Amino acid sequence: MVGSSYVERGSPATVIFYDHELNRAYLVDPGQGEDRPRRLKRSLEQLGNPEYHVVLTHYHSDHLEAIAKLTPVEVVATDLDSPAVRRPDIRAALTYGMYLDPNDKLMMFRAPQIAVTKEVPASSESSYGRLRLIPLPGHTEGHMGVLTPDGVLHAGDAIFGDRTIAKYGIPYHRRLCTARESLESLARLAPSLEYVVPGHGPVVRGSEASALIELNIKRLDEVANLIESSLREPIGIDQLVASLVKAFSPQELEPANLLLLRTTVEGYISCLRSREAVEPVIVNGSLLWRLRP
Numbered sequence: 001m002v003g004s005s006y007v008e009r010g011s012p013a014t015v016i017f018y019d020h021e022l023n024r025a026y027l028v029d030p031g032q033g034e035d036r037p038r039r040l041k042r043s044l045e046q047l048g049n050p051e052y053h054v055v056l057t058h059y060h061s062d063h064l065e066a067i068a069k070l071t072p073v074e075v076v077a078t079d080l081d082s083p084a085v086r087r088p089d090i091r092a093a094l095t096y097g098m099y100l101d102p103n104d105k106l107m108m109f110r111a112p113q114i115a116v117t118k119e120v121p122a123s124s125e126s127s128y129g130r131l132r133l134i135p136l137p138g139h140t141e142g143h144m145g146v147l148t149p150d151g152v153l154h155a156g157d158a159i160f161g162d163r164t165i166a167k168y169g170i171p172y173h174r175r176l177c178t179a180r181e182s183l184e185s186l187a188r189l190a191p192s193l194e195y196v197v198p199g200h201g202p203v204v205r206g207s208e209a210s211a212l213i214e215l216n217i218k219r220l221d222e223v224a225n226l227i228e229s230s231l232r233e234p235i236g237i238d239q240l241v242a243s244l245v246k247a248f249s250p251q252e253l254e255p256a257n258l259l260l261l262r263t264t265v266e267g268y269i270s271c272l273r274s275r276e277a278v279e280p281v282i283v284n285g286s287l288l289w290r291l292r293p
């Protein structure tokens, strides 16, 4: 791609950085799918079969499933996301908002427990080898971007491609307000980058990333505005989910999508709670929420 940085295409994409001096490769988000471990091994073969380390942007199963068939020297994740990488039950509970058996077919992706061998701080920038690890929280609590010395940023799911946004309608973020701040950080960073690699979506040049970043911010604002206007009257989480589905007509609407959407809505309620902007009301045994007067 550029210098010693390569992209293994797919959804999610993997960024590979090869450090010649150490004869060591880094796989950022090995991803998922039957064929992925084989494709990654082939890429490593082309680099002369160096030792390789895995770095994870976040704990979602589709970003880490392939690790089960690989033998990395280390697996790196942030301290906040690491428990959910290690434990599929915690991963399911955080992702879907409820406990699910790790093999439950309800989940779109399932990955086994993955041993994290090194934790890095989620709250501040750090480095791992020659990689820069940049906090981009919101999609998950400890989500980070991983930047190679060639200026290639694996942005994980802090940003989605336009087709992914069209397909799902409402981007999944555990905490929407934090995800928006991360998109603003990304907007400041992007002009100095060669490439931005979204987990799901086309690779964009850093100098041309602003349109996609704007598209993501715009959709988050539309979602936030709709939730806030609905909260003028007391409303429950599931009614909020239904109004978002109506407004943004996702192409994919399985029970799992609705659970994910519920988590996103609850995450925005949590943002509003932090601003002391919303309060709970109990009506006929249901917990509703409304904007504070």
Ligand SMILES: [Zn+2]
Pocket: 058, 060, 139, 157
């Ligand atoms: Zn994700």
